[in-house]
Amino acid sequence: MTLRRALSWLAHVAVVAIVLAMLMPVIYMIGMSFRTSTEIIEQPLGMPNSLYLGNYETVLASMPYLRSVINSIGITLAVTLMVAFLGSLAAYPLARRTNRFTRIVIMLVALGLATPPFVTITPIYVIFRNLGLLDSYVGIIIAFTALNLPLAVFFYTSFIGAIPKELEEAARLDNCNNWQIYWYIIRPLLGPATATLSLFVTLMVWNDFTYPLLLLSSPEKSTVMISVYRFLGNLNVQPDQLFPAAVLGSLPLLVLFVIFQRRIVAGVTAGAVK
Amino acid sequence: MNKSHLKLSCVAIAALLTAQAASAQQVVLDVTGWKGNEAEPAGMSELIEAFEAANPDIDVEFSYISRLDTDVVLPPRLQGDNAPDVMMTDMPLVSIWSESGLLADLGTDSEWYGRLEGSLVPSVTNDDSIYIMPLEVIGMGNFVNMDLLAQAGISEAPTTIDELHAACQALDAEGIRPLIFTGGFSAPLFVIANGLEQSNGAASLGMAEEMFVDSAAFNASIDLVRGLIDNKCVDPQGQAGLDPWSTALTEFKAGNFAMMPQGAWNIGDFSTVEGLNFTFAPIPSGNDSGVALDLFGIGWSMSAQTEYPEEAKRFIDFFAQAENLQIMLDAESAYSPFQGGASGMPTLAAAYDQSRLDGGVIMYPFAVLDWPKPLEGEIWDSLTGFLLDTDKSNEAVLERWDEAVEDSL
Numbered sequence: 001m002t003l004r005r006a007l008s009w010l011a012h013v014a015v016v017a018i019v020l021a022m023l024m025p026v027i028y029m030i031g032m033s034f035r036t037s038t039e040i041i042e043q044p045l046g047m048p049n050s051l052y053l054g055n056y057e058t059v060l061a062s063m064p065y066l067r068s069v070i071n072s073i074g075i076t077l078a079v080t081l082m083v084a085f086l087g088s089l090a091a092y093p094l095a096r097r098t099n100r101f102t103r104i105v106i107m108l109v110a111l112g113l114a115t116p117p118f119v120t121i122t123p124i125y126v127i128f129r130n131l132g133l134l135d136s137y138v139g140i141i142i143a144f145t146a147l148n149l150p151l152a153v154f155f156y157t158s159f160i161g162a163i164p165k166e167l168e169e170a171a172r173l174d175n176c177n178n179w180q181i182y183w184y185i186i187r188p189l190l191g192p193a194t195a196t197l198s199l200f201v202t203l204m205v206w207n208d209f210t211y212p213l214l215l216l217s218s219p220e221k222s223t224v225m226i227s228v229y230r231f232l233g234n235l236n237v238q239p240d241q242l243f244p245a246a247v248l249g250s251l252p253l254l255v256l257f258v259i260f261q262r263r264i265v266a267g268v269t270a271g272a273v274k
Numbered sequence: 275m276n277k278s279h280l281k282l283s284c285v286a287i288a289a290l291l292t293a294q295a296a297s298a299q300q301v302v303l304d305v306t307g308w309k310g311n312e313a314e315p316a317g318m319s320e321l322i323e324a325f326e327a328a329n330p331d332i333d334v335e336f337s338y339i340s341r342l343d344t345d346v347v348l349p350p351r352l353q354g355d356n357a358p359d360v361m362m363t364d365m366p367l368v369s370i371w372s373e374s375g376l377l378a379d380l381g382t383d384s385e386w387y388g389r390l391e392g393s394l395v396p397s398v399t400n401d402d403s404i405y406i407m408p409l410e411v412i413g414m415g416n417f418v419n420m421d422l423l424a425q426a427g428i429s430e431a432p433t434t435i436d437e438l439h440a441a442c443q444a445l446d447a448e449g450i451r452p453l454i455f456t457g458g459f460s461a462p463l464f465v466i467a468n469g470l471e472q473s474n475g476a477a478s479l480g481m482a483e484e485m486f487v488d489s490a491a492f493n494a495s496i497d498l499v500r501g502l503i504d505n506k507c508v509d510p511q512g513q514a515g516l517d518p519w520s521t522a523l524t525e526f527k528a529g530n531f532a533m534m535p536q537g538a539w540n541i542g543d544f545s546t547v548e549g550l551n552f553t554f555a556p557i558p559s560g561n562d563s564g565v566a567l568d569l570f571g572i573g574w575s576m577s578a579q580t581e582y583p584e585e586a587k588r589f590i591d592f593f594a595q596a597e598n599l600q601i602m603l604d605a606e607s608a609y610s611p612f613q614g615g616a617s618g619m620p621t622l623a624a625a626y627d628q629s630r631l632d633g634g635v636i637m638y639p640f641a642v643l644d645w646p647k648p649l650e651g652e653i654w655d656s657l658t659g660f661l662l663d664t665d666k667s668n669e670a671v672l673e674r675w676d677e678a679v680e681d682s683l
Contacts, residue, residue: 037546037547038547038548040524041524041527041528041547042528044521044524044525044528062312118346121346121350122349122350122353122354124350125350125351125353125354125356126350126353126354129354129355129356134356210343210346210347213339213343213347214346214347214350214351217304217335217337219337229338229340230311230312230313230338231311231312231313232311232313232340233311233313233314233519234308234309234313234314234340234341234342235314235519235537235539235540236313236314236519236520236523236539236540236543237313237519237520237523238312238313238543239520239524241312241313242313
């Protein structure tokens with residue numbers, strides 16, 4: 001019994017240590033953001049003596065923070081919804097009709113996952129220019145949706161494959177058509193997969209700055225990561241500016257995760273234990 | 275409709291037409307650059323404001339794109355016929371984009387072309403065409419903390435290898451760490467500067483006409499590093515992996531090291547550190563003058579696809595005017611690429627200035643395309659590896675350089 005308690009205690013200590021190690025960069029980033037440049041120079045790895053807000057004042061004065069946060073939230077939300085909807089819609093027939101054609105389609109989707117981004121960047125730019133989608137919110141949302149769809153389709157296909165067909169057969173007996181089966185039977189069962197997928201997509205869209213840099217040229221349309229990116233030098237780093245900018249860049253996402261933490265965790269873990 | 279209504283309508287229509295005509299004449303220039311952000315302002319916002327005031331018919335829309343991302347973001351725009359009107363470039367970019375016909379010839383008949391420093395003219399001219407208007411030449415030398423040197427009883431920054439060794443011994447005796455020598459950037463600067471000073475020129479090495487591995491100058495330069503290690507100037511394993519763009523700079527600013535080979539672009543930042551008494555000197559070498567390793571870094575290029583070539587040229591020409599360029603040179607602590615010796619170097623860089631006057635100047639071979647760009651990364655990697663394992667032979671290091679050159683030919 002004592003041994004079991006000791007092992008349990010050790011396991012808890014190990015978990016706390018691992019969590020602390022994982023959080024260390026975040027703690028360091030937040031700590032640095034409240035230190036003066038002199039403090040940072042004197043003790044690069046130290047923690048703040050006091051909560052110095054001057055760095056935040058300087059950074060906020062030179063970045064369109066609120067506007068760029070609203071842009072980022074809007075784009076991320078739209079992309080996540082579109083990816084979840086279109087991905088699950090495409091995956092449903094691919095999971096249910098297994099023949100040579102659907103297998104080829106799934107392979108093509110997998111190819112989309114394996115394609116390096118620099119291969120697609122020029123064609124995307126040229127197509128969007130021809131369609132008049134440059135420097136528009138619609139353009140960037142379509143681009144991110146297209147880039148994330150292979151992941152979603154791949155993800156949902158295997159998940160839908162595990163849903164018992166009997167549920168659909170029962171719905172068919174009740175005269176449901178394919179769309180109704182998808183909407184009323186399949187879609188609600190995809191909650192856990194959607195929660196996990198949304199996490200991936202949200203992080204990817206929020207943190208990406210290559211496509212916003214390429215497709216959005218108006219400063220008022222820039223995302224929060226583009227605003228943060230301006231604080232990173234080519235040949236030097238100003239920690240008293242970069243760290244508060246980085247905190248401000250990730251803060252909205254952190255707040256959203258805290259607010260929806262229960263739902264996200266419930267979604268991700270649902271179905272894990274029977 | 276009575277008379278007063280008619281008059282009012284006429285005035286309104288006239289005002290509308292005038293406004294429309296004015297907006298039709300207003301040109302918006304799309305400009306991109308990797309200077310002008312919060313971290314490296316380079317006087318850009320001030321200069322753009324001044325340009326717009328002097329050219330009320332032109333609005334400049336400036337976008338910051340880092341040097342690294344320029345390679346990713348601008349090629350699709352260039353290939354998609356939607357390039358910025360004016361782009362910040364350097365010679366590696368110019369060589370690729372001009373060959374593909376993506377850049378416009380700025381014309382060797384440009385007023386500023388005749389004023390360019392003679393040493394730059396061959397590098398930037400390509401078959402009587404010029405695709406870049408150089409903005410600055412920036413020094414790469416040795417930052418020296420004079421207070422730490424004074425504690426060791428030394429009053430002047432070392433410019434020769436012998437002086438460097440003497441300084442290292444004195445500093446080490448006082449318990450002061452002498453030299454930051456990062457495998458990326460700092461160590462390469464030292465090795466390249468000393469190697470080139472003793473060799474017959476960079477071009478033959480960059481064309482594989484001469485091999486690094488057979489070069490007595492570069493073998494001797496690596497031996498110099500061994501000497502620095504033996505003399506406790508450098509802690510090789512402790513510094514090989516230091517990041518030259520963040521950690522190393524902080525260490526120097528904190529006064530934890532006495533010297534650091536780096537670029538003059540740090541002068542502005544270091545000058546804001548209270549109590550940091552430093553100078554910018556040439557890289558110590560076998561000659562009395564040391565080596566002033568000059569980097570021709572940035573310039574403006576005009577897109578071949580621009581709809582506004584005349585306005586784009588006006589923008590570029592604006593930066594060629596001495597009083598305008600001086601704003602950038604001051605912000606960057608750089609030298610003018612034009613004749614006349616204009617400089618934004620402060621007096622604390624007098625030793626570097628003197629080295630240039632004494633003939634100690636060597637152009638950084640990557641910036642003028644004497645050496646292929648992939649070699650730069652190979653030099654950084656191989657020297658980092660060497661610092662981590664100093665038992666490696668010179669041959670093992672220099673063979674990697676030769677392979678990188680051969681691969682890029």
